[in-house]
Amino acid sequence: xxxxxxxxxxxxxxxxxxxxxxxxxxxxxxxxxxxxxxxxxxxxxxxxxxxxxxxxxxxxxxxxxxxxxxxxxxxxxxxxxxxxxxxxxxxxxxxxxxxxxxxxxxxxxxxxxxxxxxxxxxxxxxxxxxxxxxxxxxxxxxxxxxxxxxxxxxxxxxxxxxxxxxxxxxxxxxxxxxxxxxxxxxxxxxxxxxxxxxxxxxxxxxxxxxxxxxxxxxxxxxxxxxxxxxxxxxxxxxxxxxxxxxxxxxxxxxxxxxxxxxxxxxxxxxxxxxxxxxxx
Numbered sequence: 507x508x509x510x511x512x513x514x515x516x517x518x519x520x521x522x523x524x525x526x527x528x529x530x531x532x533x534x535x536x537x538x539x540x541x542x543x544x545x546x547x548x549x550x551x552x553x554x555x556x557x558x559x560x561x562x563x564x565x566x567x568x569x570x571x572x573x574x575x576x577x578x579x580x581x582x583x584x585x586x587x588x589x590x591x592x593x594x595x596x597x598x599x600x601x602x603x604x605x606x607x608x609x610x611x612x613x614x615x616x617x618x619x620x621x622x623x624x625x626x627x628x629x630x631x632x633x634x635x636x637x638x639x640x641x642x643x644x645x646x647x648x649x650x651x652x653x654x655x656x657x658x659x660x661x662x663x664x665x666x667x668x669x670x671x672x673x674x675x676x677x678x679x680x681x682x683x684x685x686x687x688x689x690x691x692x693x694x695x696x697x698x699x700x701x702x703x704x705x706x707x708x709x710x711x712x713x714x715x716x717x718x719x720x721x722x723x724x725x726x727x728x729x730x731x732x733x734x735x736x737x738x739x740x741x742x743x744x745x746x747x748x749x750x751x752x753x754x755x756x757x758x759x760x761x762x763x764x765x766x767x768x769x770x771x772x773x774x775x776x777x778x779x780x781x782x783x784x785x786x
Contacts, residue, residue: 509583529659538661540604548671550577555607560584571602613690615677616650618699622722623648623770628738629655629729636660637668638760644672646767651678684737703742705734710747717746719770730759
């Protein structure tokens with residue numbers, strides 16, 4: 507495969523740069539930028555389409571990088587200074603960058619086994635929180651994440667980086683509003699999976715360890731500042747809270763999500779049940 511060579515900030519470089527900075531460009535092109543050994547390796551391992559691999563034109567590549575180039579539909583040899591600019595790192599710190607095809611925002615991408623554990627993140631403002639939740643879902647047995655409403659982009663470089671590759675192992679789907687998600691929930695229930703919607707709020711009715719996470723559950727995590735929108739709260743079957751002491755009034759969204767996922771994993775691994783008399 508012959509390399510395309512880029513040594514100036516030409517139109518092709520500017521298009522690549524736009525993928526790192528402009529979500530509208532990413533969505534229009536249906537592609538996004540991935541950096542780092544683990545994220546790129548995970549993208550390849552999980553069968554994502556590697557459109558382009560960009561490498562340092564003046565560097566002897568490692569065996570891993572050479573193998574990654576073999577997976578790409580196109581390769582670009584870029585000057586070290588421009589590669590550093592694209593990666594937003596010091597010159598020489600980046601060996602390769604990948605451009606990966608973006609999958610469709612189709613809720614059918616999320617598998618729904620009998621022990622389903624999924625999450626909705628309502629209108630997140632910080633892409634890093636999306637990536638962190640994906641990382642926790644991957645580690646703790648989650649099956650998929652739905653990002654709803656006017657929200658940060660799961661394919662923003664900050665989200666991709668925070669996920670440390672888990673974006674490629676755990677499906678994430680964007681939904682413009684709650685409507686398509688409620689339709690999907692109805693379909694899941696109609697097919698025989700008794701899916702419970704579990705909202706999270708500091709004023710919830712049930713302590714997190716008193717909810718029975720052995721049942722199929724879709725956990726609803728609210729916006730970092732305003733919490734869950736009214737529609738999600740009204741649709742929830744149960745609202746759980748995390749008992750807290752000290753002066754903190756709430757947890758970071760990704761921390762709260764991880765706590766829910768850990769409690770679900772703990773219950774499912776040990777076969778434990780909520781405390782006697784607790785409601786769900």
